[in-house]
Amino acid sequence: MFRGVNQINLDAKGRMAIPARYREQITTCCSGQLVATIDTEERCLLLYPLEEWEVIQEKIESLPSFNPAARRIQRLLIGHATDIDMDGNGRLLLPGPLREYAELDKKIVLLGQGQKFEIWSESRWLETREEYLQEVNSGTEMPEELQNLSL
Amino acid sequence: MFRGVNQINLDAKGRMAIPARYREQITTCCSGQLVATIDTEERCLLLYPLEEWEVIQEKIESLPSFNPAARRIQRLLIGHATDIDMDGNGRLLLPGPLREYAELDKKIVLLGQGQKFEIWSESRWLETREEYLQEVNSGTEMPEELQNLSL
DNA sequence: CCACTTTTACCCACTTTTACCCACTACAGC
DNA sequence: GCTGTAGTGGGTAAAAGTGGGTAAAAGTGG
Numbered sequence A, B: 001m002f003r004g005v006n007q008i009n010l011d012a013k014g015r016m017a018i019p020a021r022y023r024e025q026i027t028t029c030c031s032g033q034l035v036a037t038i039d040t041e042e043r044c045l046l047l048y049p050l051e052e053w054e055v056i057q058e059k060i061e062s063l064p065s066f067n068p069a070a071r072r073i074q075r076l077l078i079g080h081a082t083d084i085d086m087d088g089n090g091r092l093l094l095p096g097p098l099r100e101y102a103e104l105d106k107k108i109v110l111l112g113q114g115q116k117f118e119i120w121s122e123s124r125w126l127e128t129r130e131e132y133l134q135e136v137n138s139g140t141e142m143p144e145e146l147q148n149l150s151l
Numbered sequence C: 001c002c003a004c005t006t007t008t009a010c011c012c013a014c015t016t017t018t019a020c021c022c023a024c025t026a027c028a029g030c
Numbered sequence D: 001g002c003t004g005t006a007g008t009g010g011g012t013a014a015a016a017g018t019g020g021g022t023a024a025a026a027g028t029g030g
Helices: A020-030 A050-061 A068-080 A096-101 A122-137 B020-030 B050-061 B068-080 B096-101 B122-137
Strands: A002-009 A015-017 A033-038 A045-049 A082-085 A091-093 A107-114 A116-121 B002-009 B015-017 B033-038 B045-049 B082-085 B091-093 B107-114 B116-121
Touching (some): A020 A045, A033 A050, A050 A068, A068 A096, A107 A122, A116 A122, B107 B122
Antiparallel strands (some): A033 A082, A045 A116
């Protein structure tokens, strides 16, 4: 289970250092083997331990492939899913096409999200967070499960 | 299982270098023997390991041949299916007619799609991807399996 | 059927990129 | 303040990508 927000700098080669507190967990659960793909709703990346991703890929592949919406999802998610290994220094080299998609420049944000991480450009994350906060407080349609949630 | 995006250049002879990370898998699963054909829905090519393709071809051939739609599919898919071998440098020579169909010039994109690959012209892929993203977010008709998919 | 032309496939050599490694810096804890 | 660990920056060897030359094969025409 990953959680927390981390401000990280990409270096000149496009590498990001995984915060040390996650490293042991990543090496034990998947020997440092991760899979990154795009998020289709927001311009950010999703980062899964290999095992987690393989379950998801099977689900996606088993969708009815004659259905246009399913084909789109397959092309987008599997098409962008890229294997990434942690190097000896606990860093990941993010592939160019994925960096471009999420518009990652120097300053990025790593969000722990349970079994996966999300990777955002810092500026885009800050903007999006403000939008989310406004929408949460504007009191528009919330599903019942959410209304009954006690924090 | 193939996945991921790869930006590749065609050389002057129409050859494309398979990214090294796929080569071992391709040589072990089919000794470098592949089959390329056209995608009938999008202007791109499909690239299968020989064994995978043979299963598909049998299915296509067993379609009722008095049915006009089935005949069309047979002519299009089987008609364009071309055997291609990886050369000693891990490259594929894409036949002229297939290159023309998918409008492949110098810059192309190789998409891993599970048991097969897709080959797109880069510009066409980027345009199509933007369309897909819009359609995914416009919330139009999604199959039930897709709505329940949790990533 | 033979000779000539064109194409294809294979091979070799060069260039670029990547991955791995090592060293330095900064911060935190002792 | 010193020591250990995390973060950062490059250098280098190896691998991947690229380009073209040549010999064999296929196609064409006389």
